[in-house]
Amino acid sequence: MTENDEVPAETTQEPFSKKTLTVEPSSSKVVRDYKLIGRPISSIQSQEPSTTEVVRESTEIEGGRESHARIRRVSYWGLAVVALIILIVLSLGWGRYSLSPLGLVRAAVAVFVPTPASWHLSAAQETVLMQVRIPRIFAAVVVGAALSGSGSAYQSMFRNPLVAPDILGVSAGAGFGASLAILLNFPFSVIQLMAFVGGLIGVTLSIGIAQFVGRGSTVVLVLAGLVVSALAQALISMTQYFSDPETTLPRITFWLLGGLDSVTASSLWLPTILVAVCVVILYAISWPITVLAAGEDEARSLGIDRRLVWGLVLTATTLMTATVVSVAGIIGWVGLVVPHLARSIVGPSFHRLLLASLLIGAGFLLAVDDLGRSASSIELPLGVLTAVIGAPFFVALLAKARHQWL
């Protein structure tokens, strides 16, 4: 009977289980299973003293582990933010007209405290910094963060790690809006506006079709997105066909390739505010999104208002994506790859996934843009570079994380 010492008393009292256990004393599975079922499950309301003690003890251990993990987690977030800031400072100096990072830091200090005159930037340096570098880097950070953030929300809501933020036709719609505006020779601000509106119309059409045909089914929603994207692509081709090959056709082509070279400081305020508001909305409902990511029926049985959460997420992500597409053109892969990378680091809980995606996405697009503007004598288009880097990166992630979700 010494073999049974670790078996709880209540199971050994029964002759039936005693017999079973002595037959196979060496089998740990049998012993473990009896532990599993032998422990008394007292009610939540009224607990036996002994059970309460056990629970309290284990939660105290858990609490200690939790706070330790929290400290470690906070320091990781701090490191990530510091890394992004360093990358931003390096990017400010990087380029054909290079500025030393030390000089930039000095100039930044000089803005606030009186310093020797040599710390100030020259007029040319200041022009490059204020008119070119800062807007562009700011745009790269916002665009990368927005695409990755909405990608992470889409992947969670569709419970599909292969979903990108343009799946409901926002990019294609925006592309058509912009192409049409370029064809009609509208000014730059109108091109942006028409891209934004085109993106919204694309997603609205997809959702409308899904509501009308599939009563809100997720699969029908994705298929509707495919249909709308295909239609918008055809219309884009149509505008290209009708455009002047000397003037408007190259402009349409370059717009569709995506890039940050036409960004100006004044045109960034509105997009930034819109993106920030959408991020706050997504962060606020991060727990319902997490529960929906674990299973739709289960989430509904836990009292989550599915329509409300879907409505908020679709609104926020669509506004965000349409905004950044109107700023930077069509930039693929970021919204697909970055949420993957973020999830493999911080796990699938959405409040963490969103923050990690924003940080990584901002850093990723900034680094790729730096590469694009300095790798060769002519600037490489950003949308092409993200695909060239993103595709093999995605395959690597696929190979590494296959067992987790395929």
Next chain:
Amino acid sequence: MALNIDIAELSFSFGPMSHRLREVSLEVAEGELCCLLGPNGAGKTTLIRCLIGLLTPQSGTLRIAGHDTADLAPRQLARLVAYVPQNTTTVFPFTALDIAVMGRTPHMRITDRPSVGDRKAAQGMLDRLGIGHLARRSFAQLSGGERQLTMLARALVQEAPVLVLDEPTAALDYGNEVGILQVVSELVSDGRSVLMTTHQPNHALMWADRAVLMRDGSVVASGQADDVITAERLCHLYNVPIQLVSASMQGSQPELICMPAVRRVRRDLRDTPNHDTGLPEEGVRDEVRE
């Protein structure tokens, strides 16, 4: 005793031609375990999906703990009914603790996230179900029984008076099956009401207070489990010969156990030789006769 589940003449159809539930009535009191039996397609799962608010019935009333579910918001309903689905997994690598904590959702506002107290409650429940050591493991990589226990822990931290289980033992080995039933029966003796669908008449005979038999969307019989489950009704329900035999464990009252009344036909014990097998059977049969 107060009725925790009170379903009256509930009907549901997906369209004019596909009636899934026809005037189903069902009652489960406080501290009762009710087993819902019936062949595949009888409407058991549809009934459960109506009960937890995933489907809206066309007619009839559905009251839980005295509240008409038609008047309840999803979150209010989720505080009254906890649901353990049949056999689930997740796409993303959630941990068992992540999943268990989700049971606290009905007690949170839409912008809340689970507190430290919620996480402790979930960890405590996993500990009590004997799977506390799995809290940090990926839910998708747990075994079927461990996943089922995790889902049960999630349903229990929901603190609802009614627990609905959809074939909780369908994917489990025999040991885990008995384990889950033992946990469920302890919950029932604490005063919860449990409605459970199952394909095992023995679950109803050995564990349940009440049994409800369903076929083609209608209730065939309902009442005390021992009264409802007869060999004749089961034969009719499942279209196979079934018998109830009396069995007794040491020192306890004899109980009825359900068995199929057909057996594997053993070729070597047959009187007439089997010609279409083409195997040399003569020698074997002779040995048996000796």
